Amino acid sequence: MHSRKTDVQTYSQVFLSSKNYDSKKIYAKRRLSLMKKLDSFCVFAGMPVEPGGEEAFVQTWTRFVQDPAFLYMTGVNQAGCYLVLDPRKSRSTLFVPKKDPFKEFWVGKRLGFVDGEDVVSRLTGIDEVRPAEDVWTFVESLAVEYSTGKDAVDHAFAFYYEKFEGDHNEKLKVKMKSVLRRFKMRVMSCADMHFEDRLVLEPERIGDARVAQNITDDAFRALLSAMKNMKTERDAALFLNYEMQRRGDGDLAFPTIAAGGKNACCLHYVKNDEALRDGEFILFDFGVRFGTLHSDISRTIPVNGKFDPLQKMLYEIVLESAKVYQRVVRPGVSLKEIGMICWEFIMMELDRRLVKGAKGSFKLLYEKRPHGVSHFIGEHIHEGDPGSRSLDVVLKPGMLISCEPGLYGDFTATIEGKRYRESIGIRIEDDLLITKSGFENISEHIPRTVEDIEVLMK
Numbered sequence: 001m002h003s004r005k006t007d008v009q010t011y012s013q014v015f016l017s018s019k020n021y022d023s024k025k026i027y028a029k030r031r032l033s034l035m036k037k038l039d040s041f042c043v044f045a046g047m048p049v050e051p052g053g054e055e056a057f058v059q060t061w062t063r064f065v066q067d068p069a070f071l072y073m074t075g076v077n078q079a080g081c082y083l084v085l086d087p088r089k090s091r092s093t094l095f096v097p098k099k100d101p102f103k104e105f106w107v108g109k110r111l112g113f114v115d116g117e118d119v120v121s122r123l124t125g126i127d128e129v130r131p132a133e134d135v136w137t138f139v140e141s142l143a144v145e146y147s148t149g150k151d152a153v154d155h156a157f158a159f160y161y162e163k164f165e166g167d168h169n170e171k172l173k174v175k176m177k178s179v180l181r182r183f184k185m186r187v188m189s190c191a192d193m194h195f196e197d198r199l200v201l202e203p204e205r206i207g208d209a210r211v212a213q214n215i216t217d218d219a220f221r222a223l224l225s226a227m228k229n230m231k232t233e234r235d236a237a238l239f240l241n242y243e244m245q246r247r248g249d250g251d252l253a254f255p256t257i258a259a260g261g262k263n264a265c266c267l268h269y270v271k272n273d274e275a276l277r278d279g280e281f282i283l284f285d286f287g288v289r290f291g292t293l294h295s296d297i298s299r300t301i302p303v304n305g306k307f308d309p310l311q312k313m314l315y316e317i318v319l320e321s322a323k324v325y326q327r328v329v330r331p332g333v334s335l336k337e338i339g340m341i342c343w344e345f346i347m348m349e350l351d352r353r354l355v356k357g358a359k360g361s362f363k364l365l366y367e368k369r370p371h372g373v374s375h376f377i378g379e380h381i382h383e384g385d386p387g388s389r390s391l392d393v394v395l396k397p398g399m400l401i402s403c404e405p406g407l408y409g410d411f412t413a414t415i416e417g418k419r420y421r422e423s424i425g426i427r428i429e430d431d432l433l434i435t436k437s438g439f440e441n442i443s444e445h446i447p448r449t450v451e452d453i454e455v456l457m458k
Contacts, residue, residue, distance in 0.1 A: 264425025
């Protein structure tokens with residue numbers, strides 16, 4: 001018989017929990033909060049299969065990424081699971097695949113249903129655990145209960161996105177419709193109610209986010225002092241990944257971008273395999289997961305540790321644009337309202353400093369703006385509804401957003417009699433925690449100024 005402590009360690013990557021607080025209580029609180037908003041039962045579906053499992057060939061060692069909504073509600077980080085919420089009874093029911101010792105022989109421990117065992121319930125804090133194959137019979141029983149009697153309703157809820165098609169959540173909606181049709185019940189999305197809670201981080205998650213920032217800071221500082229030894233993008237990316245992962249408790253937040261020279265003009269550059277060149281920039285977009293939270297940081301540095309005058313001018317325009325944008329970041333506004341401010345500042349300063357001040361020119365690789373300046377951060381690194389990115393949501397204390405102005409294109413300038421010409425990509429990204437009076441830049445300590453970077457790279 002395993003002790004609770006042994007269970008937590010054994011299942012550490014299939015049930016995400018913290019050593020610093022009672023994760024079960026956090027997940028239970030979230031489920032209860034949503035149930036208080038519901039007037040009918042609700043179904044969440046985790047990812048249906050392991051990566052590659054939907055194909056005839058199975059991809060080995062591919063990282064499993066759980067649906068963030070399911071992860072937020074349960075902490076369960078494995079495939080083939082369902083969660084059903086019954087607000088009338090304030091009851092949560094978790095459905096997991098039946099225990100498969102042969103599969104575990106290959107891939108390690110998984111949460112599995114075994115009649116008479118309470119390991120899954122004890123680990124997750126969900127008292128009612130059933131085999132996944134019974135989920136639709138259970139849904140039908142709830143449909144009977146909710147569609148009849150004096151408190152009858154004509155609908156049930158599922159987690160899916162109204163404007164996003166083709167994912168497993170839409171398949172859940174379609175299945176729900178087919179099951180509920182004979183009960184004359186509609187299926188409605190609970191996504192908006194879910195995000196009302198999920199976009200606001202609890203104090204415990206804010207603590208995890210701060211730890212992720214500190215890990216990222218230490219890793220980046222280690223990289224700066226070691227850059228003189230890096231010959232390729234891959235060298236730098238692998239070094240940064242190692243420094244983050246050895247300090248963390250989980251995985252990277254996303255695949256690290258290490259884009260040298262012109263490669264930084266590809267926003268989601270993933271090759272990371274070209275030689276670094278003296279005199280060019282290298283753009284890093286990187287972060288680590290701690291608990292279920294992430295850091296999401298971008299920094300752009302000179303390969304040789306020294307900014308040339310054109311690089312410095314362009315870099316400081318981008319850096320200052322972030323400060324201009326941050327002046328209007330506060331509760332009560334939406335990201336959509338303030339989204340153009342930094343881009344307008346960048347265009348104004350390119351004209352003033354580059355064109356008029358340095359007799360230069362520029363050709364950008366986009367019109368008006370290259371990408372959004374902010375996104376929410378939470379269980380998902382790009383948090384919020386993928387159909388709208390939740391840009392219309394009004395900011396509240398406890399929300400965590402990115403601030404990532406950038407500049408990508410071809411530039412020329414004459415500075416102190418010398419002509420400079422660069423194809424360049426610059427992005428500087430920090431993470432801002434919304435507070436009652438404004439925001440706190442929780443990544444402020446991660447080096448970003450020209451002076452700090454040059455000193456640390458000596």
